[in-house]
Amino acid sequence: MYGDLGLKLVQHAKRTQSLPQLPPYQSDIVRSVTREVRDLDRDVTEILEPFNGHFDPAEEPATACSLLVHHLCMRRNKRCLLAYHRVRVEAIEEMCWSGSDLLEQVQASQNKVAEGGAGIGSAEGSGASSLSPEEEEYARQYGDLLAAYKGQWTDIDLTGSLEPPRDLFIDVRVLKDAGEIQTEYGAITLTKNSQFFVRQGDVERLIAQGFLQKLN
Template structure:
């Protein structure tokens, strides 16, 4: 059925959100969805061949319906692929902000599950695609350059304001006496 493989990718991405690590890239599933998109596009071209560039949907409703179904299936598969890849990219960005290195996380997973375990990839195999590794590398470099501009501020700290009435404040430099509106 059209879109079934794309739906599996989306479900996989949804499960990945709550994990501390990034599971292996679903190469075969992504290729299968891409193949399905190409097959559907070929089907659309085959259907439109007899019309020689001009097609009036109101004159041939069954053909128009077939084209619509193919078109919607193509769009859905593409959206599923985008959702899968965006979920992985967000996980990589989260790991960058947390200061984790993908290779260190990968090696720690291998040592904790055992090198012969089926849940961890082999020594040669990374859980990331080559494109994801490059994205992670470039994002890390960009983040390091951005953090370098703000050396006095910890950008990786919590963004949630404190809920306590009184808080401890640690100062980096003595600014003398500071007067607030409450004294």
């Protein structure tokens, strides 16, 4: 029946809300739902054709009702589509704020696209990432927007941790090579598997990005 696919999308969205990571974009279902809307619209045009624009609902209650059902189905599908995308967009925005490796993920899939060549690559590349191409674009632009917003206050890190630190200095272990960073006490070179005693404020970003691990 009409509207069943939309429901499937919403059930996906419901599951998405309780998952820590964003599941793959359901491009097949989204496409089917939009096709359903287009079919319904064509049916409505067909039904209205014999009336030449002079349709009186009072004279033809049965036809009017059929039109109403078609219209309601379209509206329902629209609501399902919008709600599904909104849940995903909210998750993406949250990822941008928490500074997780969303952009890295996007980068990785882009590289795959570049390797796979122009034509087929774009389709396969987006399959590897859990975001649709539009969502990747959204994430990138939202990230830019967030960076511009944060740039207004150089002395506050808006995306920093809200938990007050217990110690000024912490032990960290390097999980991935991160190159050289500048601190108040000079430069440190972060090579994999090495361990440092550094000021927490200097490395907070790197911990969030997963380069360093905090040791107790």
